[in-house]
Amino acid sequence: MITTNNLTYQYKGGAVMRFPNIEIAQGAHSLILGTSGTGKTTLLHLLSGMLSPQAGSIEIQDQDISKLSEASLDAFRGKNIGIVFQVPHFLSALTVAENLEIAQKLSKHPINIQRIEEVLTKLNLGSKLNAYPHQLSQGEKQRVSIARAIINKPAVIFADEPTSALDDKNCFEVTKLLKQTASENNATLVIVTHDNRLKEEFDKKIILEEA
Template identity: 55%
Template sequence: MIQTKDLQFQYNSQQKFQFPDMHCEQGSHWLVLGESGCGKTTLLHLLGGLRKPTSGEIMVQNQDISKLSGEALDRFRGQNIGVIFQQSHLIKALTVEDNLLTAQYLAGAKQDKNKIKNILSKLNLETKLQAKPQNLSLGEQQRVAIARALINDPVLILADEPTSSLDDKNCREVVKLLLEQSQNFNATLLIVTHDGRLKELFNNQILLEATKVAG
């Protein structure tokens, strides 16, 4: 479950974003739409605990993550939230397996190679276990990033513009994959995008508008 109330974020003294209140039940799937500059990525970073709000509440599994700090926030995020960025941000010096082992380690979870093999198999990446990121296609890198987001059984999956650079066929395949995997883990899925092609695939939608107001 994710819930926000009176959420605001201020970049500087001249402007800030004000976001609508949200209530997303556990296991539900959401699309956050809006044009560039309306604060979609900022909202995702707030929900993922990557930025601290200027004011307001962000409840994830009945925990107000805006009140957590330092190691506690890092640990909570690692154990409960999976984030898929526009770029994969994989560690180039490590193999696919070691990237996922690192994600388990940073979350304080057991480093489980069998679990890694199982999730890579579900993503048709079982032959890429020892590959380095630079030797993967962009699509394979994206799927590894999805595996990393799911490896610790998150209750919340956040995806930032996962289809913006994809053609129609790959767009639908990536969204199908995210929906299937979130259902497998009963995780709440929230995708932020300006990609109008996704509208027909999600019943739950939030439209963000440019809500910058003077500070």
């Protein structure tokens, strides 16, 4: 369950961005659409607690995260939120499996190798357990970042332009995987994108317009 109310954010020296009130039910899959400059990424960062709003509230899992301290936000994010970025970044010194281990560790979950293997196998990465990030293809990297997002069974999965760098085949595959894994984990899925290919894939759409 995600609810926002009168959310505003202002970058230093920038105009005030006002976001429409959002209400997304637990387990729903929704799309936040908008052209560039409409504050899509800003909204996603606000929702995931990477930015704090100047005004308004954000409730996730009945917790108003706009009231949390930075350290509490880090902990909350680790526990409840999985994020897939447009360009996946990993800890380059660690293998795929170790990248997932550290995700478990940092969110204070017990290290569970079985879960890691299970998730990677589901995402067809079973053979990449001990590969290093630089050895992966673009599509594989995106799948590993999905694996990382869901490894802790978060309540919410946010994806920021997860498909814009991918070709059609990979685009639909990634979308399918995101929806599938979100469903399997009963997680709310929110994809922020300007990728029109995804429009048909989702019933619930939130359109951001230029301020």
